[in-house]
Amino acid sequence: MFAWLVGSDSRPPVFLKFRSSTTFIILTVATAVFTDIFVYGIIVPVLPFALTERSNIKPDSIQTWISIFLAVYGAALLVASPFCGWLADQSSSRRAPLLIGLLALGACTVMLCIGNSIAVLAVGRVLQGFSAAVVWVVGLALMVDTVGPEGIGQVMGYIGLSMSLAILLAPLLGGVVFAAAGYYAVFAMAFGLIVLDIILRLFMIEKKVAVRWLPDQVVHVPNAGIKREDQVDPEDGRISTADLEMRAMSPAQDAEKTGQDDIKQSDSEVATTPRLRGKWTSRLPAVVTLLASRRLLSALWACLMQASLLTAFDAILPLFVRDTFGWNSTGAGLVFLPLVLASFFGPIVGWASDKIGPRWLATTGFVLSCPFLILLRLVEKDTLQQKVLLCALLALVGVGLTLVLIPMMAEITYAVDAKAQRHPPGFFGRNGAYAQAYSLFNMAWAGGCMVGPLLAGLVNQKAGWGPTTLILGVVSIVTAIPVSVWTGGSIWKKRRRDREDVNLGTSE
Template identity: 55%
Template sequence: MGHLQNFISGRRVDPSSPPPYLLKFRSSKTFILSTICVAVFTDIFLYGIIVPVVPFSLTSRAGVPESSVQSWISVLLAVYGAALLVGSPISGWYADHSSSRRLPLLIGLIAMVGSTVMLCLAKSVALLIVGRIFGGLSAAVVWTVGLALLVDTVGQAEIGETLGWVSLSMTLGILVAPLLGGIVYEKAGYYAVFYMAFGLLVLDILLRLVLIEKKMARQWLDDEVTNSDSSSDSSISPNRNEDAVVTDARNKHITNTDEEKVVQSNPSGTTEAAPTSSPHISKWPAMFSLLKSRRLCAGLWGCVVQASLMSSFDSVIPLFVQDTFHWNSVGAGLIFLALVVPSFAAPVVGWACDRYGPRWPCVAGFCFATPFWILLRLVTHNSLNQKVLLCALLALIGVSLTCAMPGLMAEVTYIVEAKEKQIPGRFGKNGAYAQAYGLFITAYAAGTLVGPIWAGYVEDSSGWGTMSLSLGLFSLAGAVPCLIWTGGLITKSNAKTAEERAANPLSGVTNDTLATPRDAEDIV
């Protein structure tokens, strides 16, 4: 019974409790990364897989008239985005104040299962809306808590490469889900789509139950054993909570010793309190402090642009290829493969961000995408050359967006780490990674709302060419703040590798004699 309890909870019930089965494997970086990638893919997949069946649900099951279907589809999309917008900061705050990242992940899993069941069985618009709300809330938990757990696990040195794998999972989910949903719905019917969804959910449930956080594993493993399992982790320990306790104890000892020396050396014999510095923990959530960072605001803007560009395809590409090339739903889904293939390079881009900094991959991605967006206006009629041109341009846009996303995700970690280096302990013992990624996912959700509306409205009112031009210019607008702020102010000598960031967390700001502490705070 003890083994079963430890397997489910991951906690040590009492000193005599046996370690969980396969403890090292279940708390390893590889397994935790795989679990989070599957969770992200599952969440995005469940969001996209029902897109082909929503019109059927509205008309045949919920009794919505054909003339109102498009309006209700927009409502369902907006409800999901709104739940994600509201839920991301809240779940981030909760995760940073919870003793375990695993518990919020399991809560999010319950919301995801509930959402899928409701959408499968819904025969009213109200139940469809509630199901979409639960889906948005589960997505908020998966993203904020999952990304924070990865930072806790791998540290700063490898976070770019690690988030590259997450970015790959996200992109695959976005682009593969509508394709599979359309094919399965056309060949096997309504419920077959949800059978596929429930099968993926079972895998996700098993992985989340088996996962054990590294800080839980340390209840049984010696520090030396744990460190050998994560020998390639960041030189900045991801387990800063435990390190902070040791460091705090050492600092207290040093402070006391210094105070004694001051008392002994004071000729008047009076005691004077030695100046001590303790971290000021604001009563306000850490996200408000983070939002004062120009670097973070630049990263959030880049995320809005990237998500808008990626999600804009969902609203215009299927209708465009249907009207121009007379393709059916399967062909409209297969065209997205041109965007999927480049996403496999995301881990390589993340590795480059870890090694050389995130600025130039992000800037290059947005700038590189601009001409190819504009050149989409050349695709105007039905011919083999036009089909090849469309696929080639989509592939090049996919390469560009793949360059931008891992760096933007990693930049969030770099910023939080730099702020903690400025004032150790400022965000409390649990840090602020979940809240930071809550802001990131909020920006991403905003982008997924803006992109389809922008692309659909401009294409409908002004045509395909104007739509491609406007989104190309929007991509360029994403590059400018990233050029100035991502990785640190461009006019400063900025740290690139994890070692440099650890040695110089302010990215060169403190080397400027004219820089004030407020400048350093806002820049980082």
């Protein structure tokens, strides 16, 4: 009945080339990210109403319950991320987990829409956290499957762009629609977007599935069919991506080629490859093996710090502009616009990361953010010049943080591939360990979103605006140190090898 849609042995699905194209898959994942954040964001303006009018919560307890719901969402995201990563890497298809996440998103939206008790709203937030974990973990892994490491930076830029659009539009539209048309109209927007998301996720066909009907389809196979003489040092720089993408082959062909490559290795080549781990390491979860990579840990730390710096303003900026400039909630919301404007250049930053590597882009981002974070302390008076200064400094901080996030998201892919080179082909399984790596990214990001506002709010309450921005600047410059050392592999090993190459060339 649905053979025209899903295909059969004798008949490919309708519009197969378009549905399995890189453009359509990127569009689908970007829409999934946009939908997830948009549904989260449009609820923010109506949540106080839902608590007071529908759940009979006293007005003086609203702030407490909003904080609790934020914590519940963050906890669900943290707990669900590693599970989603493991499930996605074990699954034969990335689309199936994405559809499960969509069901969770639909269920949470229904519960938040009709819920009239704290318990129902809390369960809705838990499901929302689970849905976010699926979208980010599986969606980013699907991006790597689709484009391979050589183009992942620019693709992550598009994902960052969709995220920024949702962050900007969701609270704005949620507040406007709620004021103009009421409570249920806000959720009508959410359900309409979810329907669009359903259509895209159902119509999307992964490249590794499309190869069944399109034998010439190029598929990225994690850690398979790579000649060892073409590899670079696993702890130094990006891997030669020309060797990381190969045409799809049958399991028999894959096994035959792998065997031939192993036989062709000379003794000298074997001697230069890292010593294989014991059998017990192959039984460890991929997450444990990945966490042994200082390169990946550095990337995760950078993501955690970037999220902390960005979300710290959620706790301190609205209060600052209210007390200093007397701005209302509209002004407090619009002041975030300069901070996120730079993220619209995410695809360009990602393209640059693909060309020159993520190390110096991310390092520059943290170094650049430092002085502008500290200079925010100069904003003290309610004058036009001070308001312009605040917006300009926030825009420059946004540029720095954008230079960090997109390259670091790509660096996670590079780090996973580098780690895979130190093990036999297939060590991380058929699908590699991309989903589990991005589950760690999700946890780092969620941790930063929890730590940043909490610590910034506490420091601001005790010491004020100036000391808070000073601490944020110090955190930024300190984080630049491990990023410059470990991003792209150990910089010390790279310099040592460069010296050895120079000496070898001189002797010849």
